[in-house]
Amino acid sequence: MTVMAKKFPLVRLGVVGGGQLARMLAPACNNYNVQMTILDPSYNSPAGQVAFDQIEGDLDDPAALQLLCERSDIVTFDIENIRADILIALADQGIEIVPKPSVMRLIQNKFDQKCHYRDSGILTADFTDLSKKSSFSDIEAFGLPCVQKTHTGGYDGRGVHIIRSIDDWENRLETPSFIERFIANGTELAVIVARRASGEMVVYDPVEMVVDSRLNLLDYLIAPARVNANVLKIAQELAKKTVESFATPGLFGVELFLTNSGDLLVNEVAPRAHNSGHHTIEACVTSQFENQLRACLDLPLGQTDLHGCALTANLIGEVGYVGRPVIEGLDQFAKIANSYIHLYGKDECSPGRKMGHFTLVGDDHDELTRRLASIRDVLIIRGDTPQ
Numbered sequence: 603m604t605v606m607a608k609k610f611p612l613v614r615l616g617v618v619g620g621g622q623l624a625r626m627l628a629p630a631c632n633n634y635n636v637q638m639t640i641l642d643p644s645y646n647s648p649a650g651q652v653a654f655d656q657i658e659g660d661l662d663d664p665a666a667l668q669l670l671c672e673r674s675d676i677v678t679f680d681i682e683n684i685r686a687d688i689l690i691a692l693a694d695q696g697i698e699i700v701p702k703p704s705v706m707r708l709i710q711n712k713f714d715q716k717c718h719y720r721d722s723g724i725l726t727a728d729f730t731d732l733s734k735k736s737s738f739s740d741i742e743a744f745g746l747p748c749v750q751k752t753h754t755g756g757y758d759g760r761g762v763h764i765i766r767s768i769d770d771w772e773n774r775l776e777t778p779s780f781i782e783r784f785i786a787n788g789t790e791l792a793v794i795v796a797r798r799a800s801g802e803m804v805v806y807d808p809v810e811m812v813v814d815s816r817l818n819l820l821d822y823l824i825a826p827a828r829v830n831a832n833v834l835k836i837a838q839e840l841a842k843k844t845v846e847s848f849a850t851p852g853l854f855g856v857e858l859f860l861t862n863s864g865d866l867l868v869n870e871v872a873p874r875a876h877n878s879g880h881h882t883i884e885a886c887v888t889s890q891f892e893n894q895l896r897a898c899l900d901l902p903l904g905q906t907d908l909h910g911c912a913l914t915a916n917l918i919g920e921v922g923y924v925g926r927p928v929i930e931g932l933d934q935f936a937k938i939a940n941s942y943i944h945l946y947g948k949d950e951c952s953p954g955r956k957m958g959h960f961t962l963v964g965d966d967h968d969e970l971t972r973r974l975a976s977i978r979d980v981l982i983i984r985g986d987t988p989q
C-alpha cells in the first residue's frame with residue numbers, strides 16, 4: 603500500500619487579515635498549489651472559510667504574528683492597519699514579508715506618505731501639518747476649502763473631513779492630522795501596479811471611481827476610465843513612478859485625482875489588492891490577485907490587458923436592517939449575461955457594510971451603466987432583522 607501525503611504545497615503563504623481581499627486571493631493560491639494560512643480574530647472570517655488554515659488571533663498580537671510566520675514561507679497582507687513594528691522585527695530575523703513592512707509603516711501614516719511624495723518629486727495636493735495650536739486663521743491662510751485628514755487609522759472616508767467654514771473647523775477631527783487642498787470637481791482615478799523584487803512592473807488600465815455626489819460615497823468603478831488616451835498614459839506612468847519609489851515587491855492600488863485643469867496628483871496608495879481592481883478577475887488577462895501572488899512568489903508578472911470595458915459596484919447592506927444576510931434578486935441577476943457576483947461570506951449584515959460586489963463586462967460604457975441601473979432595481983442585500 604502506498605500512503606500519499608495529502609498536500610504538497612509549492613509554497614506556504616501567510617496572510618495577515620482574513621477579509622474579502624484574502625478570500626479573493628484564494629483561487630490564485632489554489633491554482634498554484636500554494637497553501638494559504640490566514641491570521642484573523644474571527645473564527646469564520648471571509649478568507650478563513652476558504653483558506654487551507656486559519657490562526658484565530660488578533661492582528662496586533664506578537665505571538666499570533668510569530669506563529670503565522672512559522673507556518674509560512676512568505677507573508678503578505680489583506681489590510682494595512684497592522685503592527686508594522688512587530689513585522690519589521692520579524693523581517694529582520696529573515697522572514698520574507700511582501701510588501702516590506704517598513705513600507706507598510708510609511709503608508710500607514712498618511713502624513714508621512716504625503717511627505718514621501720513631496721520628497722520623491724511625485725505630484726500630490728499641497729498640504730501642511732496641523733498642531734494643537736493651529737487655529738482657524740491658520741486654515742484660512744492655507745486656503746479654504748481644504749480637507750483635514752488624520753495621520754493614521756482612516757479608511758472608507760473616515761478620517762477625512764472637508765473644511766469650508768468656521769463651523770466645519772469647530773467640528774474638526776480631534777486627532778493628529780494635516781490639511782490639504784480641496785480638489786474641486788476633479789475626477790478620481792485608480793491604477794493597479796504589481797512589482798517584483800527585481801523591479802519588473804506591470805500596470806493595469808486606469809479605472810474611474812464614480813462618486814455619488816449626493817451621498818459622497820463611491821458609486822461604481824468603470825474601466826478603462828473615460829478620459830483621453832494621453833491622460834490614461836500619464837496616469838499609468840505616475841502610478842509606476844509612485845510604486846517604484848517604495849522599492850518593494852507587491853501589488854498596489856494608486857489613487858489619483860485628475861484636476862479640472864488636467865493635472866494628475868497622487869492621493870494615496872493601498873499596499874495591497876484594491877477595490878478598483880476587482881474587475882480584473884473577469885475582465886483582464888491576469889487578475890490583480892494572481893499578480894499579487896506572483897509578486898509574492900517572485901514569478902514573472904502576468905499581462906494586464908483589459909477585454910472591452912468593465913464596471914464594478916459594491917453590494918452594501920440596505921439601510922434599516924441588521925443581522926444574518928439575506929440576498930434578494932439573485933435569480934434575476936443570474937439571468938443577465940456577462941455579469942459576475944462575489945459574495946464575501948460575512949455573517950453579519952448592517953447598513954452600509956460591504957457584503958460583496960458585482961462586475962459587468964461589455965463593449966460599451968453606456969450599456970454597462972444601463973445594466974447597472976437594472977440590476978440595482980432587483981439585487982439587494984440586507985440583514986434579516988428590521989432595525
Ligand SMILES: Nc1ncnc2c1ncn2[C@@H]1O[C@H](COP(=O)(O)OP(=O)(O)OP(=O)(O)O)[C@@H](O)[C@H]1O
Nearest residue numbers: 727749756757758759760761762782783784785870
Ligand atoms: N483633497 C481632496 N479634495 C477633494 N476630495 C477629496 C480630497 N481628499 C479626499 N477626498 C475625497 O474623500 C475620499 C476619501 O479620501 P481618502 O482616499 O484620502 O481617504 P480614505 O479614508 O483612505 O478612503 P478610502 O478608504 O475610501 O480610499 C476620496 O476618495 C475623495 O472622494
Ligand SMILES: [Mg+2]
Nearest residue numbers: 758857869870
Ligand atoms: Mg482613498
